[in-house]
Amino acid sequence: MIQDTPKRTETCMAGHSASEVFFPVPSHISIGINWEASTSSSSSKVDLDLYAIALDGNNELFSLDYFIHPRHSASNRSIVHGGDNSTGTDTAGLDDEAIELRLDLIDPRVAKVVFPVNIYGASRRGQNLRNIGNVYLRIMDMGDDTGIQVAKRSLVDHAELTDTAMVAGELAREKEKGGEDRWHFRILFTGYPSFGAALTEFGVI
Template structure:
């Protein structure tokens, strides 16, 4: 049974699960229904509830060293680079709208294959061309991140982001990190105003 986390909570994934070797990280979100706001800021972005461009959210992973640094461009995994340098992290591909139930984008992590130099994996979602399209996460609802044991298909962790992220263009959903011989997960749920994956990556340069 999955553990439902709240913002700031941490959990040890591998303690008591010596066989855990690979996890599927599912990330999901839904567009706010057009016209739901009844006017104001959100309605104006959507053209008064009558249209507006689809919100294209992109999931990415930054593989960081012990100093929280991104030391190789191949350790930024996103739709333009779907496999990490050590081949431990694989991105399933881009979902352009977020429509429909379930995971919108899926990232697989082979824990056994993660390079010893990598100590933390940061999972991020940003809005593609947010500045040009004048979009932010006020247009998105029901964002979540979940981790599933790839072998048993058991959902281990589920974290629903419940804060308001209006005005934010990127979200740091969670972190998968080493703690000695164990792997732990932290529910972060922080919004930023980074407008693309490059500006996010530059924070860890």
Template sequence: MAVSLSKGGRVSLSKEAPGLKNIRVGLGWNPNATDTGAQFDLDASVFLVGADDKVLSDAHFVFYNNATSPDGAVVHKGDNKTGEGEGDDEVVEIDLDKISPQVEKIIFTVTIDQADERRQNFGQVSKSYIRIVNQNGEAEIAKYELDEDYSNETAINFGELYRKDGGWNFKAVGAGFNEGLAGFCRMFGVGI
């Protein structure tokens, strides 16, 4: 049975699924019918950070244009341009055993491409979620459905994996920001 998380909720993946090795992180969203007159492209990005909450290097910022982390542990499976339909819109696969020991936390964000130019925000998006699936057997371990109305936000930290007692925990974060992907890059020390 998957653990259903609320904002701020935490779960030990290692306890829910002993021996867990490979996970799929699925991120989903559905754009509402809006008249912004432009494509609505949400992008999942991943930041692998150390104890100081900064990326180990710029290459530890994993997104559609840098699809694999330097340790080979985190792989972004591709850019979905519309978010149409149910199910995972963008997917990140992680081999937990391969994660560099310096990585303390893996942060999953979703941002709206060209949000300012297109006058778009997360108030125009519904059914957003992040879920963790055990690739061995395909059981869903945890899911967090973001149920707030993020009407000013263009960037949301959906959730994060962090080391705990030799295993990995997941936290449902749900924190919204309004500086897009560039804001997250500044926050986590990506020098682009």
């Protein structure tokens, strides 16, 4: 277990749709990533994985069922991973990896969902987030079943050379003035030297 690992956080809060988005509770949204290996990579293959971790009010993992990865989705289908892409290619204009969320189905005790991105096998291949070209995070409103892009931001420019993982964004439950729940998505650039450091912070390991 990794303890007290330093992390770097840069939060975009410019009030622009590219940095933060608000969703009412009965929303169907998608959080996706796209990438390709850059010429500086020590290997032509870069395998980037997208995760979702639902947190309680103490900022710790709500339950293992809400630790979402390419081989696991929430049992009630409130948060569903679209599957693994190990190359970042051949997705015909779609996101290389994506997680769909039906916000009204998420357990009401969940306070926040964070979205880590990790390079699989980074230490073995000598890779870091700077080895990735054209990597971006995209938020889609799936309400009409076709998908409307509401935000898109590049991630790689905000990575340090030591970063192999990053929490790219968070979706937090909050109250509107009328007392109704809504979800607030913010794009973050919180880098970690290992995925284990991120998992430790959120109580997964």
